Amino acid sequence: MRLANQTLKYLSISVLVVIALWSTVFYLFMLEVIHDNIDEELENQKRLIIQELSTNPTIAPDLAFGINNYKVREISEQQALNMQQVYKDTMLYMQDDDDPEPELEPVRMLTTAFEHQGHYYELSIINSMIEESDLIKNLFYSVVILFVLLVVSIVSINKIVIERLWRPLYSFLDQLTRFRLGKTQAKPAMDTKIQEFKDLQLAVTTLIRHNEETYEQQKQFIGNASHELQTPLAIMINKLEMMAESEELKQEQSETIAEVLNTAERLVRLNKSLLLLSKIENKQFLHNENLSLNALVLSMVAEFEDIAEFKQVEMNVVQVDQLHVQMDSALANIVVSNLLRNALFHNRAGGEVNISITGNMLIISNTSAHAALDADLVFSRFYKSDAASKGTGLGLAIVQAICQLYGFVLVYRYENNLHSFQLNMHP
Amino acid sequence: MKVLVIEDEEELREIVKASLIKEEYTVETASDYGAALEKVSLYDYDCILLDIMLPGGNGLHILDQLKSEGKSDNVIIISAKDSLDDKLKGLELGADDYLTKPFHIAELNARIKAVLRRKQRDGKNTLTMGNVVLDLNERSLVIAQRPVPLNRKEFDMLNYFLLNKNRLVSKSALAEHVWGDHTDQADNLDFIYSQIKNLRKKFLASHADVDFEAVYGIGYKLVEK
Numbered sequence: 001m002r003l004a005n006q007t008l009k010y011l012s013i014s015v016l017v018v019i020a021l022w023s024t025v026f027y028l029f030m031l032e033v034i035h036d037n038i039d040e041e042l043e044n045q046k047r048l049i050i051q052e053l054s055t056n057p058t059i060a061p062d063l064a065f066g067i068n069n070y071k072v073r074e075i076s077e078q079q080a081l082n083m084q085q086v087y088k089d090t091m092l093y094m095q096d097d098d099d100p101e102p103e104l105e106p107v108r109m110l111t112t113a114f115e116h117q118g119h120y121y122e123l124s125i126i127n128s129m130i131e132e133s134d135l136i137k138n139l140f141y142s143v144v145i146l147f148v149l150l151v152v153s154i155v156s157i158n159k160i161v162i163e164r165l166w167r168p169l170y171s172f173l174d175q176l177t178r179f180r181l182g183k184t185q186a187k188p189a190m191d192t193k194i195q196e197f198k199d200l201q202l203a204v205t206t207l208i209r210h211n212e213e214t215y216e217q218q219k220q221f222i223g224n225a226s227h228e229l230q231t232p233l234a235i236m237i238n239k240l241e242m243m244a245e246s247e248e249l250k251q252e253q254s255e256t257i258a259e260v261l262n263t264a265e266r267l268v269r270l271n272k273s274l275l276l277l278s279k280i281e282n283k284q285f286l287h288n289e290n291l292s293l294n295a296l297v298l299s300m301v302a303e304f305e306d307i308a309e310f311k312q313v314e315m316n317v318v319q320v321d322q323l324h325v326q327m328d329s330a331l332a333n334i335v336v337s338n339l340l341r342n343a344l345f346h347n348r349a350g351g352e353v354n355i356s357i358t359g360n361m362l363i364i365s366n367t368s369a370h371a372a373l374d375a376d377l378v379f380s381r382f383y384k385s386d387a388a389s390k391g392t393g394l395g396l397a398i399v400q401a402i403c404q405l406y407g408f409v410l411v412y413r414y415e416n417n418l419h420s421f422q423l424n425m426h427p
Numbered sequence: 428m429k430v431l432v433i434e435d436e437e438e439l440r441e442i443v444k445a446s447l448i449k450e451e452y453t454v455e456t457a458s459d460y461g462a463a464l465e466k467v468s469l470y471d472y473d474c475i476l477l478d479i480m481l482p483g484g485n486g487l488h489i490l491d492q493l494k495s496e497g498k499s500d501n502v503i504i505i506s507a508k509d510s511l512d513d514k515l516k517g518l519e520l521g522a523d524d525y526l527t528k529p530f531h532i533a534e535l536n537a538r539i540k541a542v543l544r545r546k547q548r549d550g551k552n553t554l555t556m557g558n559v560v561l562d563l564n565e566r567s568l569v570i571a572q573r574p575v576p577l578n579r580k581e582f583d584m585l586n587y588f589l590l591n592k593n594r595l596v597s598k599s600a601l602a603e604h605v606w607g608d609h610t611d612q613a614d615n616l617d618f619i620y621s622q623i624k625n626l627r628k629k630f631l632a633s634h635a636d637v638d639f640e641a642v643y644g645i646g647y648k649l650v651e652k
Binding site: 233237241255258259265306310337 | 443580606607646
């Protein structure tokens with residue numbers, strides 16, 4: 001979830017809570033004010049009624065609420081003394097202009113007692129709350145509308161403001177994503193006045209500079225290690241080759257030289273593979289170009305033709321679709337040739353290598369004398385299915401490292417007695 | 428033919444020198460930046476082998492110097508670094524080739540021959556040994572005035588052997604040159620043997636007066652009968 005959306009989410013939830021609380025309080029408060037108002041009105045009416053009644057010599061009990069909206073009932077002195085002045089909300093049958101028959105309507109009723117010429121009376125006065133309840137209803141709607149409006153405007157203002165504020169960060173992030181150590185010249189930068197962003201930029205720049213230094217050192221170390229190992233190896237191999245040329249060698253000696261030479265060459269391969277692996281991991285190959293895997297596979301298969309024929313292995317290519325990929329051509333070559341080599345050299349006489357190319361997959365499967373390999377180990381360094389193998393044990397590890405560099409997905413499966421390497425180049 | 432070997436590692440320099448003398452070249456050597464710069468500015472060479480990691484300076488500067496004099500086209504860079512940047516820079520500065528250490532002697536011979544041939548520019552581009560004539564432009568083989576068909580790899584193999592006449596070509600050098608890095612060491616022996624056998628059959632059928640001579644376990648020499 002984007003930061004802006006996350007902020008909006010929290011903001012709208014809190015606004016919702018605040019407004020809900022506020023409108024409840026406001027509503028209750030207004031209700032209170034209205035009740036106070038009505039109660040005052042009732043109190044006023046009470047005084048007027050009592051005043052009017054006191055001018056009458058006798059008071060006839062008036063037991064129903066008539067047009068005067070009050071009723072009077074005589075009570076004992078004791079009852080009168082015990083009586084408190086009470087306001088309460090209640091329901092009464094009333095008939096308005098628009099009602100065909102009386103309905104229950106909310107009313108506010110004041111019940112009190114008074115004394116007149118030695119007699120005690122209970123007086124109840126009512127005041128219809130219909131208008132007030134309409135008022136409250138309207139009030140409630142206004143609060144709801146206000147709430148919706150507020151939330152909508154806060155959300156939209158916030159969206160605009162946040163997007164404006166965060167724009168430098170997003171552009172910075174984009175630059176960072178595309179930044180490649182030792183490859184991109186310009187350091188990621190943003191044009192901003194916000195202190196936190198400036199700090200971030202400074203931190204990132206420092207980090208990059210530090211990394212670039214380390215990267216340079218690493219690169220130099222690899223270069224040096226390579227130089228240090230390659231030259232002695234060169235001397236070793238070339239001396240042996242020169243020695244093998246001399247005429248006086250006996251067969252035995254010559255065979256010993258051949259063995260040492262083979263061992264030295266194994267060392268050369270191992271060294272080259274390790275260097276390649278560390279170069280890939282240091283992302284030193286990034287001369288990406290648009291490549292056709294179909295063309296690459298076909299030319300590679302042609303390269304392997306003699307060897308396949310010699311090993312009596314049949315190579316079949318099925319092109320379901322064109323597969324294009326954006327990658328370094330040297331690395332693409334290594335991926336295809338290592339997979340093909342692997343499929344050829346772990347094959348058996350009379351076996352086959354099936355290569356299938358689809359719009360996103362390169363699948364190379366082969367017959368073999370070996371049983372299924374351990375899918376968890378097959379790509380690890382120095383893993384050899386056959387301990388006697390003179391391979392470096394790095395071929396598939398190199399392919400895997402390249403796949404990781406480009407985000408490809410390489411899977412090993414054993415299906416229908418075929419070892420199958422399935423490379424998804426557009427996962 | 429005068430060849431200059433610029434290499435700081437003494438043993439390697441001496442082996443290369445010994446191998447080049449076998450090819451009957453006049454060989455001079457330089458072991459550091461200063462000596463190398465002095466030699467290239469004083470004398471002309473038909474081919475210069477240049478190690479770019481030298482004590483006292485970067486070999487690429489020497490190349491730069493040669494380029495300014497228009498003499499950089501016969502340089503073969505020899506480097507322990509298989510770095511694409513260096514390779515591109517070197518070739519940009521006019522070097523003819525780039526060879527990564529460790530290399531096979533046969534490969535070095537082949538590269539030097541290629542440079543020297545390009546310098547001759549006599550229009551002809553053939554390799555001859557006895558009655559065997561390999562035309563590099565036409566990619567065709569003529570033995571005793573009769574054309575002999577070759578497939579692509581057979582042509583490359585014969586070409587390699589003709590660049591290394593009477594010299595030992597190890598199986599792995601041959602495999603690397605012709606089939607790239609794609610062969611497996613364990614299989615080299617039998618695979619190369621079968622390829623040589625095919626070529627030898629063609630020699631016999633067309634009465635060639637050259638033949639392969641096996642050097643036990645290591646490789647083959649192409650020699651005149």
